Amino acid sequence: MDNAHRASDIIAATQRARRWSPFLAMLLDREPVLAAALAEGRLDPDPAPLDLDMPVARRLRLERRALALRVAIGDLAGVFDLTAVTQQLTGFADHALDTAIRTAIEERTPGAEARGFAAIALGKQGSGELNYSSDIDPILIYDPDTLPLRPREEPEAAAVRIGKRVVELLQARDGDGYVLRVDLRLRPSPEITPIALPIDAAISYYEAQALPWERAAFIRARAAAGDIALGRQFLDTVRPFVWRRALDFGAIGEIRGISRRIRDHHAQGQAFGPGYDLKRGRGGIREAEFFAQIHQLIHGGRDPALRAPATRVALARLAEAGWIGGDEARALIDSYTLLRTIEHRVQMIDDRQTHALPTGDALDRVAWLHGLDSSAALLALLAPHVAATGRIYDALDDGAASGLSHDPTRLDAELAEAGFAEPEPARQRIAAWRAGAYPALRSSAAQAALEAVLPTLVPALAAAPEPQAAMLRLDSMLERLPSAINVFRLLEARPALATLLAAILSHAPRQFLRQRRRVAQDRR
Template identity: 70%
Template sequence: MNEAGRLDDAVERAVRWSPFLAMLVDREPGIVAAARDGRLDLDAWIDPDLPTGTALRRARRALALSVALGDLAGVLDLTAVTAALTRFADLALDTAIRTAIAERYPGEEPRGFAAIALGKQGSHELNYSSDIDPILLFDPATLPRRAREEPEEAAVRIARRVVELLQARDGDGYVLRVDLRLRPSPEATPIALPVGGAIAYYESQALAWERAAFIRARAAAGDLALGQSFLGAIRPFVWRRTLDFGAVGEIRSLSARIRDHHAQGQRLGPGFDLKRGRGGIREVEFFAQIHQLIHGGRDAVLRAPATRDALTELAIAGWIEADDATDLAAAYTLLRTVEHRVQMIDDRQTHRLPTGDALDAVARLHGLANGEALIAMLRPHVERVGTVYDALDDRRRPALSVDAETLEQTLAARGFDAEAAGRRIAAWRGGSYPALRSPAAREALEAVLPVLVEALAKAPDPDQALLRLDRMLERMGSAINIFRLLEARPGLAELLARLLAHAPPLADELARRPALIDGLIDASALDTIDDAAPLVAAMLGGDAGDYGARLDHVRRVVGEARFALGAQIVAGSADPLAVAAGYARVADAAVEVLAQAAIAEFAAVHGQVPGSELVILALGRYGGGALTHASDLDLIYLFTGDFDAESDGAKPLGATLYYNRLASRVTAALSVATAAGALFEVDTRLRPSGAQGPLAVSLDSFARYARQDAWTWEHMALTRARPVFGSAAARGATQAIIDAVLGGDRPARDVVAEAVTMRADMARHKPPRGSLDVKLASGGLVDLEFAVHVLQLTGRTGFDPDLGRAIDALAAAGLVAPSLRAAHDLLTRLLVTLRLVAPDLEPPAPATRALIAAAVGVADWDSVVAGADAARQEVQAHWARLTEA
């Protein structure tokens, strides 16, 4: 059947089975004739010669018929139907606002008065016969008003007239039902709210369901700039970067209350509530919104207002199963379509399937034989939605006993020192720490205790993990959110237990910033960091509006990334060598973003030096691209161009002074602690002339110093130099200088003798800090670095900032044994791992020894010790051959 035939059939079904549509067919013969010819007009036309209310009512009547026929004929899908209905609602609301203002204040534009669309109007998913749920806002400073008229009084009068224009009924019907009860405290507040008061409410008092409502909010009518400004101001309230599983729990509770309140409509059959019933429309919406609230604060792509769009994005991001997204979207489409059929019967805002003959009428309007066929069509979809949504509900977890004896039995069965662990849990329950003193905090504790105890019991040393959790709670300002997160994601509780059992630095960081655990909910948090570009993008994002806010934001991103990298080692999900490279890429991103921010801030006052730019050179472990959790950054600041030049700003500076002050600003950006925490320790002592020299020197001065005056240890340092900031041309020019110096453009010296003297001095001044100090101990990584650098300088080959690749190059040249690379890799893996799990560099508890063995890829602790000894002996032998030759 062609389109015209389908529309003709739709007209016949409409007349036969829907009293409302039959009335419209009788009153709109032109639309019917066009439909029979295969034409539909979905653009509402408002007759300017009629009173506004009348014109809107007639426009709505015409659109209702056109949309219904297109829907029944299958010419319009659900997206097109709801989009047409929403477009009209926006137009009608905007027209009503303009009319209300023009009637009262002739000649005035609709400034200072806006309508925020919530619910299905906000997401362009409006029902066939639906009310709209706007929040009406006004700006007291710009709202038109009469002399001696208060802005509040003027706004309420405008709002009342808007509602009247839309809701008034006559022989042409009505325009839209308006529900203003979604505004804050509707029983006590006026129907139009001052925008400042509304912002203050949503920032401080709003409830969880209001957050969910604003997922679908948009400025729809009136002063759109005012509406958009309001939504921008409250965006952080809706999309919180720190996860709030309390809000998720409240939404689940709301769903449960809806099920209970509408108990008669829960079971599929005649009388089933398509919206509120189990497996109905609301549960599809809540399923999407719960996941959006959890993840949308960290990923803006997930903030799609429309339900099916949200499901698609959540599936693409991997937060929900693709099959669940597909099935829920199909169910939503069918449920909404049938809901529209029910509403078309009498133009009533109902969501409940009728009973008896009336159900048959709905089925036949849809093109089915009877009500039984309609129920059969709905059944698999409703059951699938109910099953998927029920899987979210974890309220049935058993509680941990409050009886001391029973609790101790449970703890003993799980491997704890039952008496000590029981006392500690009793102290938590008694509110012994500030974070646990409120009833809400203790309620959250009770909800998570069963999950937490189970997770801690799986730790190699449950009592040690419990003790570190206790120390963490003691230092936390608030514990509610982390408890709710762990309750919702038991897998995170297990990872937290491992962090607490094995990694004191990470446990300390988590105590200072509990929100760090949020980052681990993202599955990608345990992926290696292979590229700094995504980190740069993340650091450039956020809501940082000024320099200080940017510093805070970068510190948060870096803190989360470094914490996640450390967690990878504890979780056993990544090679410590890859983690070391990841730490360096985090630093690369931070240097790039913060140096640019510091330059922009500095240039705003002092301008720029024409033909010149800053270059930052990384050395040491950072230059080699392999940091640990505790590494500092060895940096040299250089600048290109003429050192006699002058900046062009309001307060000009000579180039040397300019770049020295700028370098100091960059160092502060990288190192000064802010409210968001610390970042890196920065060491600039490797610069030309050391701590006594200027902080930044020109590239020409750097080249001259490196060629003529640098000491052997400085040439050794250059073997690991890597430009990390500056244009490609500037980096290339800097690298060319380094390559020339290392290649022989330097004074002839007895490199071996000087290296031996330097290593002996270092050994006297920096002895090993513990028995596991694989860096400073004889045959450790420092000896390995010395050996490699001596060979590079004497042989003028094998240059690569990456020490592992440098060893490979030297081995290929026949200068070292290939086995030296394996020694390097083992010692580096140990260094990176020990910085996290044994920061005192002494043998840890037996449980942590197994983690270290797994991290470095050997069977057990004895193999760790034997492997480290063999690697150090290899390095010692190589160093001895080199220095004794």
């Protein structure tokens, strides 16, 4: 692209942004120096430096604002490809997270070295693929022996306070917007664990208790901010948990199950057209990601070259190694590139964390922002790529679905049909089991056994004299069992026992059940 064409494209992109994106129009008004350069066709490499005495949170918000505008116009003009866009967005997220950690430590212990506290980036930050409105999903870890402390302060309390301050610095909003959305729920058992974990406890968890989906998530893990050496030490230690030389088809089945549950739960966004979910829909972004991750988990334990965090790089390497077809890889890479690009257009409109195509006139605005004539042209551009990804992923999946729906509305209907007068409490209990709420339910084998027995167990519980009491007492048993796999398999094989168990659970005193459970465990 020569300079004249590049300048013309930048000017046209700026005009489209001002006309069709309220968010980018607002940024153009708030960044007059940058806006003037863009109006002349110049994409200045760096904005003027900000005052270092400015409060850190405000400085980061202003940096993010200028970056968002510059990257968006470069993207719309075709100056930046998808790789350049996501790398710049990820680079800023790393910088902001690191700055927030160092600031939080300096505020509490002035002059102390910023060590003993690290952020492990997961998801698209970990793989260097952040989009315009991504949240970040770090796991915060600390070393009790090196974390700076105040006098008479316990390391756990200090780490939690640092973590809370980091989130506050990044997430707080004012007239300049915000820096980053932060989601800390990918840490182990987030409902009961502190927001920052001691490194030894985190290692013990991932080596002994982690769920298969957590193994897949760590394909894209990276030490991103804070004490990088500490973060790398943690990742080096848990690497054997992620990359196993022996094939683990339980983990593969779990990833396939996640995809089926997404299709089930987001059924309204599956059909292609206005309202289609670019991320979760059939043939969408996530299916290309899962396709790559499934093959990486199968083959990456024996071939380190396949451990690439970025989806398109992983697909290319899998094809080079002969594990997937070259045509498949090219189709998935092309589809992923286009869908991520249009996802960015959708998010540029109002800076919303959304992945679904809008409907009506709003879809036309997305098309016009992209430089197309109409929403029909946008859908025609997307359709063959969505179909190709869906077809490739469908061929990978074995099609075996669980007997009960994962969609709350559908599951309520199935529970009501089975005989539960009040389906909601039963649905919540089943959701907790599926989430691996108890140690006996956390392995892939336990989850598979649970899904297999639910079609037998649910009608038996519903037909019990006291269905809700039976459900609660079964939950209490599962909470205390060391393993539930054999129980589930027995009930699946002998449905009459499920009926008998439900009847006993309805009426048996809790103390009796505890005694029977201890006897059963002693005889194992």
